[in-house]
Amino acid sequence: MGIKGLFSFLKRWEQPVDIKETIKNKSVGLDIFWFIHRSKGDLKSFQMFITVFLQYATTVHAVFDGRETTPERREELEERRDKRSRTLALMEEIMEIPIMD
Numbered sequence: 038m039g040i041k042g043l044f045s046f047l048k049r050w051e052q053p054v055d056i057k058e059t060i061k062n063k064s065v066g067l068d069i070f071w072f073i074h075r076s077k078g079d080l081k082s083f084q085m086f087i088t089v090f091l092q093y094a095t096t097v098h099a100v101f102d103g104r105e106t107t108p109e110r111r112e113e114l115e116e117r118r119d120k121r122s123r124t125l126a127l128m129e130e131i132m133e134i135p136i137m138d
Contacts, residue, residue, distance in 0.1 A: 057089060060089075061093045062093075062094075063094055064096040065096070065097055065098070066097075067087065067090060067097060067098070067100060068102060069101050070102055070103070
């Protein structure tokens with residue numbers, strides 16, 4: 038969710054740093070969902086992003102933001118997946134219909 042405009046506000050104080058030196062022998066916390074989003078779900082990209090933290094930080098605390106999925110929410114998500122699958126199947130059928138002049 039975040040805070041709208043936070044990064045633009047902080048931009049004026051931004052300073053480039055060497056991440057290895059900055060986290061060396063320190064305890065760090067990582068927002069895992071940010072790294073998943075940044076890697077677009079690609080495991081190799083995800084590993085590349087977090088490797089430097091695992092190598093240089095003394096301790097890495099992985100933070101998973103969000104609530105536990107309730108059975109009701111799981112059911113709702115399953116219904117959405119089913120509806121999406123049916124819609125995609127219908128679209129594929131439509132695409133296969135020959136175009137008539």
